[in-house]
Amino acid sequence: MQSYTYSGQVILSGCSGGGKSTLLAELARRGCQTVPEPGRRIVAEEQRGEGKALPWVSLEAFARRAVEMSSRDREQFSSADNWVFFDRGLIDAAVALEHATGIAASDTVGKTARYHHQVFLTPPWPEIYETDSERQHRFDEALAEYQRLLATFEQLGYDVIILPKIDVKNRADFVLRRLC
Structure with a gap:
């Protein structure tokens, strides 16, 4: 296993459905610290409870x-x-809130909530896209969300890197090489 210096x-x-969670699992397998997607955690909690903040019930409450x-x-x-x-983060949540309410993502994020200047985006990949109990939106909705995310990351001054459509091990190598 290759050694990397990170920070x-x-x-x-x-x-959605572009392989983010699979990539995150591969990075974790390599010893990297990872944080799972908030959306899936919220959906799982809501499905066990009242379900008032499910994205298909109330996108605003979910966001x-x-x-x-x-x-x-x-x-x-x-x-x-x-x-x-x-796996996603504050900016993704702010984009969802903007879509639901019109509150600008930049207002939600503020100026101090900066991540690393490089952000990695999974492109639309219909060949691997699947719905499940936690991802119920159609591919066209996922595509529209992708366009909103891409525009917002660029507007906020991030260096957007579109991940290649390759197997997960090569994707992880790609990400780690770009950061080192």
Whole structure:
């Protein structure tokens, strides 16, 4: 296993069903610190409870919970000495909130909530896209979300790197090489 020198909070974002969680699992397998997607955690909690903040019930309630959870995640890992990879994060949640309410993502994120300047986006990949109990939106909705995310990351001044459509081991190598 190759050794890397790391430091910072890195967002893995992009199109739903594009392989972010699989990539995160591969990075964790290699010893990297990872933070699972807030959205899936919220959906799992809501499905066990009243379900009022499910994205297909109330996108606004869901997005507000995602903003809170993402903020806590960032704080929890703020003093990490190594790279910390976030499966989505505060900016993704802010984009969802903007879509639901019109509140600008930049207002939700603020100027101090910066991640590493490089953000990695999974592109739309219809060949691997699947719905499940936690991802119920159609591919066209995932594609529209991807376009909103791409535009917002660029607007906020991040260096957006579109991940190649390759197997997960090569994707992880690609990410780690770009950061070193």
